[in-house]
Amino acid sequence: MDFSWMAWTTPTTLFFVVIFCLIAAMAVWEYFSPGGNPRVGILRFETTRGDRLFVSLLGSAFINLAWLGLVGPNLWWGLALSVVYAIGVFRYV
8 A cells, every 4th residue: 555645744743642642541540440440421321431531522622623513623722622621621521
């Protein structure tokens, strides 16, 4: 296969390094605190850490899609809003 169209530029490499570091940090967190403690948040049902991660990723995808459609291709503020949303989900849900 010819992958010459895929350029390993600095932003691409940085993206994959950040993703790898996040996965490694979550693996260490899971090793020391397996499964997390299920808790009842503002949604009034029991959620685990994995449930909250899924909700935050799904919500962040919608936030960035809405930002892209309403504001334009400058996604840095959409990313910041997604991080605030994810912190809120992990804190209160």
